[in-house]
Amino acid sequence: MQTLRGSESEFAEVHKADPIYTNHNQTNQSYTDISYTNPINQSGNESESEKRIDLMDDVNAYIELIKDNIEYEHHMKYDDWQNKALYEELFEVICEVVCVKRTTIRIAGEDYPYELVKSKFLKLNSGHLKYVIGCMHDTNTKITNIKAYMVTALYNAPSTINHYYQQEVQHDMYGGGWHEKGIV
Numbered sequence: 001m002q003t004l005r006g007s008e009s010e011f012a013e014v015h016k017a018d019p020i021y022t023n024h025n026q027t028n029q030s031y032t033d034i035s036y037t038n039p040i041n042q043s044g045n046e047s048e049s050e051k052r053i054d055l056m057d058d059v060n061a062y063i064e065l066i067k068d069n070i071e072y073e074h075h076m077k078y079d080d081w082q083n084k085a086l087y088e089e090l091f092e093v094i095c096e097v098v099c100v101k102r103t104t105i106r107i108a109g110e111d112y113p114y115e116l117v118k119s120k121f122l123k124l125n126s127g128h129l130k131y132v133i134g135c136m137h138d139t140n141t142k143i144t145n146i147k148a149y150m151v152t153a154l155y156n157a158p159s160t161i162n163h164y165y166q167q168e169v170q171h172d173m174y175g176g177g178w179h180e181k182g183i184v
Helices: 048-069 072-078 081-098 112-121 124-139 146-174 179-182
Strands: 001-006 010-011 104-107 108-112
Touching: 048 072, 048 081, 048 112, 072 081, 072 108, 072 124, 081 112, 081 124, 081 146, 104 112, 104 146, 108 112, 124 146
Parallel strands: none
Antiparallel strands: 001 010, 104 108
16 A cells, blocks of 8 residues: 655555654754664563563463462362352452452452452462351342452451351350250
């Protein structure tokens, strides 16, 4: 395809791009003053494809770390189909939170720094996911934004799991659990 530039007729692929000047009074600029970097072959710099490969390597490494932390393969092999589905959904939410970089993440209506949330999510284990699944089984409240609820539950799991189980024991032993069932 040919294009016309002034009175010359040149192929678009070989013509140097006309510079865009913000100061139109500069008439002495020449094409040699413009520094051009070839995005395909940049010596010393990573190309876009290399950056994408590095990013994908990071994402894959995070996914494998998360799978190990939450014992994903074990649960996919031995859990019943309902818990497998819940486990898979929680796994996907964790991966999305960890792998999709942003400045903040909204949890329970508050914005938290991404790095803080990412750090907590990378420390989650299978006990935390079982706890969240158990809490979801026990709730009878209508949840309007299930994904936000899951993110919040996962974020809070390490901070609330011990108190939750302690309260369960207290209730069972002294608050009516064992006494109501005639165990004691």
